Amino acid sequence: MRQLRPDTDIQPRRFHKLVKFSLAAFLVIFLLEIWTVNRLATFGDKIQQIEDTRASLELENQYLKSQIAEQSSLPVVEKKAAELGFVPMENLAYLQTTSLAAAR
Amino acid sequence: MIMPLRNFHAHSLTGGTREISPGRLKLLRLFYYLLFAAVAVRLFYWQVLRFDDLSAMADQQHLVNYTLQASRGTITSADGAVLATNRPSFLLYGLPEAVKNPSDTAAKLAAVLAPTPAPDQTDNTSAERQLKEELQSDLSQALDWVTLSKNVDLPTRQEIEKMNVPGLGFESQLQRFYPEASTAAHVLGFVGSDASGQPTGYFGLEGYYNGELTGVGGEVVEEKDAQGFPIAIGRFSQKDAQSGRNLLLNINSTVQYIVEKHLKEGMEKYGARSGTVIVMEPKTGAILAMASFPDYDPNNFSLYAKNDFLNPAVADSYEPGSTFKPLVMAAAINEGLITPETTCDSCSGPVKIDNYYIRTWNDKYFPETTMRDVLIHSDNTGMVFVSRKLGLDKTYDYIQKFGFGAPTQIDLQDESSPTLRPKNEWGMIDLATASFGQGIAVTPIQLVRAMAAIANGGYLMQPQVVHAVQIGNAWRVIQPKVVSRPISSQTAATVTAMMVDAVSKGEAKFFALKGFNIAGKTGTAQIPVAGHYDPTKTIASFVGFAPAEDPKFVMLVEYEQPSSSIYGAETAAPTFFDIAKELLAYYNIAPSY
Numbered sequence: 271m272r273q274l275r276p277d278t279d280i281q282p283r284r285f286h287k288l289v290k291f292s293l294a295a296f297l298v299i300f301l302l303e304i305w306t307v308n309r310l311a312t313f314g315d316k317i318q319q320i321e322d323t324r325a326s327l328e329l330e331n332q333y334l335k336s337q338i339a340e341q342s343s344l345p346v347v348e349k350k351a352a353e354l355g356f357v358p359m360e361n362l363a364y365l366q367t368t369s370l371a372a373a374r
Numbered sequence: 375m376i377m378p379l380r381n382f383h384a385h386s387l388t389g390g391t392r393e394i395s396p397g398r399l400k401l402l403r404l405f406y407y408l409l410f411a412a413v414a415v416r417l418f419y420w421q422v423l424r425f426d427d428l429s430a431m432a433d434q435q436h437l438v439n440y441t442l443q444a445s446r447g448t449i450t451s452a453d454g455a456v457l458a459t460n461r462p463s464f465l466l467y468g469l470p471e472a473v474k475n476p477s478d479t480a481a482k483l484a485a486v487l488a489p490t491p492a493p494d495q496t497d498n499t500s501a502e503r504q505l506k507e508e509l510q511s512d513l514s515q516a517l518d519w520v521t522l523s524k525n526v527d528l529p530t531r532q533e534i535e536k537m538n539v540p541g542l543g544f545e546s547q548l549q550r551f552y553p554e555a556s557t558a559a560h561v562l563g564f565v566g567s568d569a570s571g572q573p574t575g576y577f578g579l580e581g582y583y584n585g586e587l588t589g590v591g592g593e594v595v596e597e598k599d600a601q602g603f604p605i606a607i608g609r610f611s612q613k614d615a616q617s618g619r620n621l622l623l624n625i626n627s628t629v630q631y632i633v634e635k636h637l638k639e640g641m642e643k644y645g646a647r648s649g650t651v652i653v654m655e656p657k658t659g660a661i662l663a664m665a666s667f668p669d670y671d672p673n674n675f676s677l678y679a680k681n682d683f684l685n686p687a688v689a690d691s692y693e694p695g696s697t698f699k700p701l702v703m704a705a706a707i708n709e710g711l712i713t714p715e716t717t718c719d720s721c722s723g724p725v726k727i728d729n730y731y732i733r734t735w736n737d738k739y740f741p742e743t744t745m746r747d748v749l750i751h752s753d754n755t756g757m758v759f760v761s762r763k764l765g766l767d768k769t770y771d772y773i774q775k776f777g778f779g780a781p782t783q784i785d786l787q788d789e790s791s792p793t794l795r796p797k798n799e800w801g802m803i804d805l806a807t808a809s810f811g812q813g814i815a816v817t818p819i820q821l822v823r824a825m826a827a828i829a830n831g832g833y834l835m836q837p838q839v840v841h842a843v844q845i846g847n848a849w850r851v852i853q854p855k856v857v858s859r860p861i862s863s864q865t866a867a868t869v870t871a872m873m874v875d876a877v878s879k880g881e882a883k884f885f886a887l888k889g890f891n892i893a894g895k896t897g898t899a900q901i902p903v904a905g906h907y908d909p910t911k912t913i914a915s916f917v918g919f920a921p922a923e924d925p926k927f928v929m930l931v932e933y934e935q936p937s938s939s940i941y942g943a944e945t946a947a948p949t950f951f952d953i954a955k956e957l958l959a960y961y962n963i964a965p966s967y
Contacts, residue, residue: 307607311599314598314606315601317603317604318603329462329528329546330528332460332548333461336461336551339459339553340554343455343553343554344554344557345555362955364965
């Protein structure tokens with residue numbers, strides 16, 4: 271006849287299993303952290319590339335903004351307008367809105 | 375666990391055993407204890423006592439800090455044109471030891487960096503050759519680092535980078551840039567360097583608002599590895615740069631452009647040495663345009679003499695001549711001493727004061743002339759009559775009330791004001807000449823502001839160039855400021871009507887605009903030279919406002935020593951009306967009749 275093990279025997283065994291599992295989990299996390307840190311530690315060149323790209327784009331944006339401001343200036347616009355055939359206003363006529371011709 | 379001392383047996387190679395004495399074991403144990411203690415002490419020394427030094431050394435090796443340059447605030451006109459901004463520029467440097475072929479490198483760089491030839495030059499070879507020699511000399515020096523070129527723009531940098539020449543590098547910086555070049559140059563000023571090499575504004579708005587426009591630099595501290603790359607999990611801290619505050623002006627770039635165009639044309643047409651125009655909104659004191667020639671390009675301020683930077687509109691003084699007459703007339707009317715219909719009983723000929731004779735500009739006299747006609751004919755003898763009515767005390771008082779003799783406090787760095795001679799030093803002749811604007815010095819901005827008081831119903835306003843300052847995301851608007859009220863609204867209306875007659879019936883009537891009521895006064899003031907007046911050298915001017923019934927702008931046009939004609943009616947007045955015609959159209963102001 272098989273004898274049943276008492277509860278007092280089962281509890282220490284479970285406790286041992288729990289300890290072993292915790293140790294294993296801790297080891298895994300520990301190794302994972304080391305691996306992650308090592309990977310990140312060597313990401314510097316990628317970060318540097320992104321920073322360089324950002325700086326370059328910001329410079330280009332600033333330059334383009336200054337170009338837009340320059341090309342929008344009235345002397346430049348007037349010159350381009352003259353090239354397109356526009357002429358300065360010479361004779362300005364005012365119409366009375368109460369007059370019959372203007373009303374029609 | 376400490377083993378009790380007992381006899382140990384040592385096994386020899388021959389197979390026998392030998393007894394080790396406890397004393398020797400004790401000695402061995404002591405040796406190991408001492409060794410352990412020595413290591414512990416040494417570790418304590420390096421890890422605890424020397425911790426600060428070593429961690430500082432490590433930081434020095436790994437930690438890199440660099441400043442983040444703050445951009446200077448922009449200056450924008452009322453209609454959205456950018457007048458001052460920042461543009462990236464680069465300093466090109468070379469590392470001579472890394473440059474393998476200085477001659478070849480210099481030739482390539484010179485081809486890109488050589489200045490653009492002037493329109494009248496067809497060949498740029500000599501400039502390029504000279505630059506190549508300079509660059510080659512720099513790259514051949516036994517130095518670690520040399521400056522090759524400053525203020526290199528972005529397209530040029532990209533062109534040089536494409537060459538893939540080793541031993542070259544760039545340092546970036548933000549350079550102040552004025553997209554409209556010399557437009558409103560005197561108003562803007564420029565940015566140079568102070569004694570410590572820091573960018574600083576000089577003259578105009580750049581000087582006056584230097585504190586507001588200057589940003590605060592930031593800083594980045596980060597850990598870098600041996601190759602100079604940032605360590606992602608390393609220490610990092612950043613303090614962001616704060617850009618300078620932006621300015622929004624009352625200056626309208628379209629009005630400024632119209633003014634500069636006509637002023638430049640007038641300078642050439644009338645052969646003037648210099649010219650100034652100010653356009654101001656009379657009700658608020660807002661400066662809509664301010665121009666002076668000759669001017670300069672703030673992008674290349676180093677090419678100009680220091681005298682060119684001062685803004686004549688606020689820094690130069692001159693004798694206003696007949697443009698001063700409406701102010702003296704307003705003073706007398708405000709005191710109730712005269713009306714437009716009062717007649718002059720001493721205008722039938724030259725007026726003798728002390729040893730001097732006061733004459734009219736054309737030696738024509740109108741006995742029993744009215745005050746209205748005094749302005750129409752610009753009659754000096756009539757003005758002497760008015761000044762006698764006022765007396766010295768009241769005349770001096772009103773001159774001060776109209777803001778003369780003290781700066782207007784306009785927000786430009788270079789303002790200065792001539793001082794009024796103390797009243798007790800004035801004689802009768804001084805009172806007489808001051809009545810027609812001679813013997814008294816004013817600045818253009820002072821005269822415009824005083825005239826604006828007539829245009830706006832009697833209020834002396836503080837002139838203001840800047841409308842608002844941006845602080846964060848909000849704008850702090852600068853409110854118009856009433857300085858004083860020299861005359862009543864009734865007086866202002868009366869004098870306005872007299873000035874409208876002066877335009878429609880006076881010497882400038884041939885240039886007046888049809889359909890508009892424009893109030894104005896011509897001025898032709900002789901320039902004092904070595905204690906006497908030179909009749910051939912004048913300041914020709916015209917001051918006025920339009921439309922008279924509800925003035926949108928008050929404007930002064932002034933030419934110094936025009937050679938085609940000395941008279942304001944034939945030089946400054948036509949320019950005034952040319953500008954006024956365009957401004958009235960721009961502001962959609964229809965004719966009154």
